[in-house]
Amino acid sequence: MVTNPGRRRRATIHDVALEAGVSRGTVSRVINDEPYVSAEARIAIEAAIERVGYVPNTAARNLVMQRSQAVGFIVHEPHSLFLEDPNIGEILLGANAALSLADFQMVCLIIDSERDTDRVARYLSGGFVDGVIVVSARKNDPITRIIEKLGLPSAFVGHPPDLRRLPFVGIDNRSSAFAITERLLATGRRRVGMIASALDRDSGADRLAGFTDALGPLFDPALVARVPFYAYADGVKGMRALLAAEPELDGVFAASDAVAAGALEALREAGRSVPGDVGVVGFDDSAWALRCQPLLSTVHQPAAGLGERAAESVLAQLRGEEPELGGILLTTPIVWRDSA
Amino acid sequence: MVTNPGRRRRATIHDVALEAGVSRGTVSRVINDEPYVSAEARIAIEAAIERVGYVPNTAARNLVMQRSQAVGFIVHEPHSLFLEDPNIGEILLGANAALSLADFQMVCLIIDSERDTDRVARYLSGGFVDGVIVVSARKNDPITRIIEKLGLPSAFVGHPPDLRRLPFVGIDNRSSAFAITERLLATGRRRVGMIASALDRDSGADRLAGFTDALGPLFDPALVARVPFYAYADGVKGMRALLAAEPELDGVFAASDAVAAGALEALREAGRSVPGDVGVVGFDDSAWALRCQPLLSTVHQPAAGLGERAAESVLAQLRGEEPELGGILLTTPIVWRDSA
DNA sequence: TTGTACGCGTTATCAA
DNA sequence: TTGATAACGCGTACAA
Secondary structure: OOOOOOOOOOOOHHHHHHHHOOOHHHHHHHHOOOOOOOHHHHHHHHHHHHHHOOOOOHHHHHHHHOOOOEEEEEEEOOHHHHHHOHHHHHHHHHHHHHHHHOOOEEEEEEEOOHHHHHHHHHHHHOOOOOEEEEEOOOOOOHHHHHHHHHOOOEEEEEOOOOOOOOOEEEEOHHHHHHHHHHHHHOOOOOOEEEEEEOOOOHHHHHHHHHHHHHHHHHOOHHHEEEEOOOOHHHHHHHHHHHHHHOOOOOEEEEOOHHHHHHHHHHHHHOOOOOOOOOEEEOOEOOHHHHHOOOOOEEEEOOHHHHHHHHHHHHHHHHOOOOOOOOOEEEOOOEEOOOOO | OOOOOOOOOOOOHHHHHHHHOOOHHHHHHHHOOOOOOOHHHHHHHHHHHHHHOOOOOHHHHHHHHOOOOEEEEEEEOOHHHHHHOHHHHHHHHHHHHHHHHOOOEEEEEEEOOHHHHHHHHHHHHOOOOOEEEEEOOOOOOHHHHHHHHHOOOEEEEEOOOOOOOOOEEEEOHHHHHHHHHHHHHOOOOOOEEEEEEOOOOHHHHHHHHHHHHHHHHHOOHHHEEEEOOOOHHHHHHHHHHHHHHOOOOOEEEEOOHHHHHHHHHHHHHOOOOOOOOOEEEOOEOOHHHHHOOOOOEEEEOOHHHHHHHHHHHHHHHHOOOOOOOOOEEEOOOEEOOOOO
């Protein structure tokens, strides 16, 4: 509401009081329908509200109430990932659903540049939100620091922040990767490789570690293709590299379903059949898994559940409860379909 | 900031003033680095700020300044579309980039239920945003009504709102559909069908109208498969229906790239070659187009550009400029690749 | 150069 | 049941 030529000033409680011939206190009572207001006063005030077109200024209310009834949801991803990763959307929706139930407004803030980082940090310290959910914080993130400094109730989703004292909700990527790899080996595959993505992040590094654990003595570093993102295009490239390195390959663990979808494409172009020649497994159980041909065997990541639990954690902290130490880990069932 | 057991009260300007032994006015001047403050006072105050851990309360500042330096970005989509539609992400990023440049905070609000609608409406009228960008408003949307009532600077993206007096930025779906269909016909196809999605929305209806226009006397209503969403799964179903209705089909216009990707899958399962037996064209030029086999010929939708222009329109209105009557239409080049 | 006092739009606490 | 009046945290004329 900049001082704006065309637009008229918004009516305030004061205007309503004048119009109805009562005091501001009484108007306030009607608005928050509190008791102790006469029927006639109520009627007069409601009419006045209508006439002057009054809508309450929540920002002013928050100032005096010392709370905003809003929780921030911060997304901090590179372009490609933000657009490609179906998990983020589900996490978002899950968190929104839980906050909505508690009558909290979720405000989603995107960090896509250096400028954004500073501005969002200011926003968080500005008193606009009572708490915050963070998806994919970076190492040494200014956002993480400001959250700590403010003591803002928070929940990190996906993986724990640097300082393990901050609450988080996630999955055990290492165990999950171990489990699906073991399952793949149980089908009798002998030369199994991995397309490993996002090794600069916990999730990526942990999935590789789980894969390595499961293979044990069978592990061959030459059978690991490293690619930057959890993306389809990276899956294509990774699979080509793997096939070049080892034509006899008969199994692949892709770091995500999008990567697995890319791998299937590369296998098709190389004339390999799936699961006949090569067994393929992914990670996420996202929409990708069901649109692959053949349907993808994968690890189910409870994305909406992560969002919900993160929101519930923040709400609990707002009620004064202590957050779980060590974070919350959700279980990740294996979904076995046709690709292995 | 609920009255919270563990968390200490946040320091205010008052605290800093006390600590530094000056008045609040001087502290305020230092914070907004205005002139007329002595070097010694500045130093003392900066030290005091550090000691008491002061961070400005932007919410309070906004109340007195009568502006929030924030613009809302409202997404109102059904689950499936929100997760599947790559355009939304690009629009979001485009808008964020433009707002960020002007030092405005973009706050994204998700509407996913009836509760959400009311809460978001309250949020908009609460003085938290100076303007708003809306993606896919519905007919008779309470959000649209509240925006009008408040006279909140706004920009609708994708298609015009019910009341054409509100500013919008979009593309000409009808002309674009006409152009790509004509191009498809120019390759010599004679039995051309369409998979039409989202006919309850302007974009969907307009694309069908453009298709009909282009076909002229060749148009055959039996060759239109109607599906609810711009989604992959709907493309598969639609294509199957089309093939059942007309085995001799040699061209298809899919209402979106995701739909086209589904159509390609159905064609593959039916043993048809593309573009040999059937030419396929899509709409959007999203990530889908490049991960199809063969690469998709399609209409380029400037999604990021839509977001940018919407943001710029809101910013212009905030400066007191009048919005363009009749909205802004961006051009949509045809991108011809391999699928037709 | 600095301090004072008022206003932003609410809620909350008193007396009346 | 109602009406003053004091907060909430800040910016800003105006006076000193």
